[in-house]
Amino acid sequence: MWIVRGLESYPPDAPPVVAALGIFDGVHLAHRAILATAVERGRDLRVPSIACTFDPHPTEVLQPDRAPRPISTLDERLELIASTGVDGALVLRFTRELAVIEAEAFVRDVLAGRLKVREVVVGYNHTFGRGARGNVTLLAELGDQLGFRVHVTPPFEVDGVPVSSTAIRAALQSGNVEGAARLLGRAYTVNGQVVQGAGRGRTLGFPTANLALDRPLLARSGVYACDAEMDGATWQAVVNVGVRPTFGEDRLAVEAHVLDFAGELYGRRIRVAFLRRLRDESRFPSVDALRQQIASDVASARRLRRG
Structure with a gap:
């Protein structure tokens, strides 16, 4: 074109x-x-x-x-x-x-x-x-x-819902990424570059890619099962959208844990497709409790792929 x-x-x-x-x-x-x-x-x-x-x-x-x-x-x-x-x-x-x-x-x-x-x-x-x-x-x-x-x-x-950009924004802002996908005819996606983060994910056993997005994110805060596309290959991912309350922060961040990926992510361009909202972002009483919840999120994302 x-x-x-x-x-x-x-x-x-x-x-x-x-x-x-x-x-x-x-x-x-x-x-x-x-x-x-x-x-x-x-x-x-x-x-x-x-x-x-x-x-x-x-x-x-x-x-x-x-x-x-x-x-x-x-x-x-x-x-x-x-x-x-x-x-x-x-x-x-x-x-x-x-x-x-x-x-x-x-x-x-x-x-x-x-x-x-x-x-x-x-x-x-x-x-x-x-x-x-x-x-x-x-x-x-x-x-x-x-x-x-x-x-x-x-x-x-x-499904009786008029398709419009306004309706899609409303679905995304409520966390209904599956409803938005039905109106879009595809998953809602964002593109961004991996930038340097605090490195906490790696210490938890779940290294994350901190994303600087090309545009403001419409999806509501929470934890999502996603696909991450890099260099033509697609990987499963768990993405956290929020302020990381367990660590007392208040700045919105988008962090992706790319499942089964062992390479270097820093500096890469990633396209993230939001498939399902798994849960709200929560404040956990301990780092161990957070680690256990992330493991549960990963298991939920894997089950989604298996259908």
């Missing part, structure tokens, strides 16, 4: 496209339905399919105190978008200048003018333009005037 960052970098001689519009934070199942439709329509019309996305999140620019924490970084988002089979992605930088462009002007100048869209695919609740005044009805009307078709995907539900 090719990536163009900024409308000014979009080739003026690029061919007409089918464009899927959205922020696509997390690239959940409803987003995938939009992108799959764009891929299908592009193949039918024999033109490229592209995802047109925005970064940062509009709320981060317009109402930063109310901005949601992202489910995925931009790079993670683009990787997930690429997995849907679209041919390209255009990342439009969301600024206050972009925010004041009227909906009609955005469609005329960007979609019909610069991108030369043959068709546009959006979700049923998509809004655009100044004050989010543009909606799917206006988009279809403008498409009729300017010569492109609009496909609107209906609400997407899983």
Whole structure:
């Protein structure tokens, strides 16, 4: 998948496209339905399919105190978008200048003018333009005037729950990583680098990788059964998200004990997939009690893999 960052970098001689519009934070199942439709329509019309996305999140620019924490970084988002089979992605930088462009002007100048869209695919609740005044009805009307078709995907539900980035954030913040995975269509993942820690895990017999994450973690504090991916290989892991109350600390940390891994972790890049929340983080009366609980957590994680 090719990536163009900024409308000014979009080739003026690029061919007409089918464009899927959205922020696509997390690239959940409803987003995938939009992108799959764009891929299908592009193949039918024999033109490229592209995802047109925005970064940062509009709320981060317009109402930063109310901005949601992202489910995925931009790079993670683009990787997930690429997995849907679209041919390209255009990342439009969301600024206050972009925010004041009227909906009609955005469609005329960007979609019909610069991108030369043959068709546009959006979700049923998509809004655009100044004050989010543009909606799917206006988009279809403008498409009729300017010569492109609009496909609107209906609400997407899983077990009666509408799939949305908001619902996924709520599930993660409550610790329901399995519920979030059902809405995402995959496990919730974060990426980070292993940094120097206090080394307490090694003295307990359970060495841990202290992770500096690429973005704020959405998952609630607690202990999780996870998968840890490093250099193309996947290992089971037990991950603690919290402040390590047994040692009297109050700074949030993310620590991963990678099962059956004997190599050096410091400096490595790790992708952690959250599979199940095992328990709350607790303060233990002694180091021995903590050691026994970690052993129990490891056993629980192993049983999860065995199914």
